[in-house]
Amino acid sequence: xxxxxxxxxxxxxxxxxxxxxxxxxxxxxxxxxxxxxxxxxxxxxxxxxxxxxxxxxxxxxxxxxxxxxxxxxxxxxxxxxxxxxxxxxxxxxxxxxxxxxxxxxxxxxxxxxxxxxxxxxxxxxxxxxxxxxxxxxxxxxxxxxxxxxxxxxxxxxxxxxxxxxxxxxxxxxxxxxxxxxxxxxxxxxxxxxxxxxxxxxxxxxxxxxxxxxxxxxxxxxxxxxxxxxxxxxxxxxxxxxxxxxxxxxxxxxxxxxxxxxxxxxxxxxxxxxxxxxxxxxxxxxxxxxxxxxxxxxxxxxxxxxxxxxxxxxxxxxxxxxxxxxxxxxxxxxxxxxxxxxxxxxxxxxxxxxxxxxxxxxxxxxxxxxxxxxxxxxxxxxxxxxxxxxxxxxxxxxxxxxxxxxxxxxxxxxxxxxxxxxxxxxxxxxxx
Numbered sequence: 001x002x003x004x005x006x007x008x009x010x011x012x013x014x015x016x017x018x019x020x021x022x023x024x025x026x027x028x029x030x031x032x033x034x035x036x037x038x039x040x041x042x043x044x045x046x047x048x049x050x051x052x053x054x055x056x057x058x059x060x061x062x063x064x065x066x067x068x069x070x071x072x073x074x075x076x077x078x079x080x081x082x083x084x085x086x087x088x089x090x091x092x093x094x095x096x097x098x099x100x101x102x103x104x105x106x107x108x109x110x111x112x113x114x115x116x117x118x119x120x121x122x123x124x125x126x127x128x129x130x131x132x133x134x135x136x137x138x139x140x141x142x143x144x145x146x147x148x149x150x151x152x153x154x155x156x157x158x159x160x161x162x163x164x165x166x167x168x169x170x171x172x173x174x175x176x177x178x179x180x181x182x183x184x185x186x187x188x189x190x191x192x193x194x195x196x197x198x199x200x201x202x203x204x205x206x207x208x209x210x211x212x213x214x215x216x217x218x219x220x221x222x223x224x225x226x227x228x229x230x231x232x233x234x235x236x237x238x239x240x241x242x243x244x245x246x247x248x249x250x251x252x253x254x255x256x257x258x259x260x261x262x263x264x265x266x267x268x269x270x271x272x273x274x275x276x277x278x279x280x281x282x283x284x285x286x287x288x289x290x291x292x293x294x295x296x297x298x299x300x301x302x303x304x305x306x307x308x309x310x311x312x313x314x315x316x317x318x319x320x321x322x323x324x325x326x327x328x329x330x331x332x333x334x335x336x337x338x339x340x341x342x343x344x345x346x347x348x349x350x351x352x353x354x355x356x357x358x359x360x361x362x363x364x365x366x367x368x369x370x371x372x373x374x375x376x377x378x379x380x381x382x383x384x385x386x387x388x389x390x391x392x393x394x395x396x397x398x399x400x401x402x403x404x405x406x407x408x409x410x411x412x413x414x415x416x417x418x419x420x421x422x423x424x425x426x427x428x429x430x431x
Contacts, residue, residue: 009112009431014042014061014104014120016093019275020343021117022047024139024220024242027420028115028427029056035424042107059107061120063096071279079280081382084361085154088119089184097122097187108132113430116213118143121188121206127213128203129195133430136213137423140342141226142366144219144236145174145208148229151366153177154359181207209233216430218423221342224413225349225370237426240419241346245325254328258300261319267334268298268319269394272326274341277360278304284358285310288337289318290387295395300329326351335394340364340379345371352411354403356393358385376407 029039330351355377357368
């Protein structure tokens with residue numbers, strides 16, 4: 001609970017991306033509202049109804065995104081295993097950088113505090129130019145690049161083969177990624193110069209030190225998943241995951257059909273690709289269905305849009321859903337097969353169930369590598385995912401008790417955390 005002397009405040013939070021990028025801020029917004037504050041979420045227009053349905057104010061920020069089911073080619077390009085980040089930054093975000101800047105300037109009128117997301121590149125410029133009280137946040141450990149805990153970046157997929165203990169190798173990789181991404185983000189530097197405010201200049205690489213607020217950085221993931229490192233910004237606070245997964249205010253739980261399915265037999269395999277990669281699934285669900293049938297296991301397929309299911313006709317031992325609250329489903333699974341998005345990964349960790357991560361791009365390869373190192377799951381690259389390999393990986397995890405034991409141990413550790421409350425405490429401390 002906030003201290004009694006804390007004033008109520010108008011707190012603007014900006015984010016961009018999929019549900020995994022939106023949901024943590026919805027969780028924070030709900031708690032801030034409960035504490036008497038006015039939360040405002042500034043993001044793409046497609047999320048207006050969802051944000052307002054949770055009682056937060058909404059502020060539109062370009063670029064506007066099409067509905068996922070109508071943007072298959074766009075998501076295919078964003079989710080490309082090596083070129084996805086470049087497309088996201090250079091083709092999707094940078095052409096609208098000035099629009100984003102103008103929209104956020106409008107959204108931050110009368111703001112008492114501004115909370116930013118790692119890829120809202122105009123947001124730090126607005127915070128510095130308007131001299132706002134500012135808290136930056138990151139959702140996954142890869143956004144806090146450390147030479148002591150080197151990540152697996154999607155643009156350098158062979159990095160996971162390098163020895164983690166080799167500091168020279170890690171430094172070389174870090175410099176290479178900085179150099180490559182600096183070219184993608186040149187418009188940020190150009191806009192800094194155009195603004196002309198000295199406070200916005202010389203703030204560093206926009207994807208590295210430039211994204212971090214000088215007084216507080218919130219790491220919105222569990223310390224079990226990413227431990228604090230000596231070369232993180234000193235002002236970083238590891239809060240824990242901020243959980244939220246309702247489709248809307250009217251869909252808080254499992255459907256009766258799915259609830260009955262999960263209760264009537266052995267724990268099923270669950271196959272899902274989150275809220276974005278699911279629209280670039282290609283043959284993922286087809287191969288998953290073949291793998292489940294090869295193992296003679298019951299299965300749940302969360303396919304995003306049931307109007308065109310990429311499956312053979314489901315049997316009585318299979319069920320196909322468009323959207324399911326993971327917090328209600330995952331704990332009922334035998335193994336969860338997913339893309340490794342941070343929101344999906346967090347829910348799977350909390351469920352205490354083994355995971356098979358099939359990463360597409362962005363933070364997903366790094367999240368998958370962390371799951372493997374934690375011992376609660378395995379990773380299979382998307383390019384190698386087929387029925388035979390999937391069945392082998394699933395069978396290996398179900399046959400070895402250590403995966404379930406580790407998953408349950410990690411879930412028990414995470415129960416001691418309340419990321420939403422910790423994040424709101426940190427936010428209030430800045431008022």
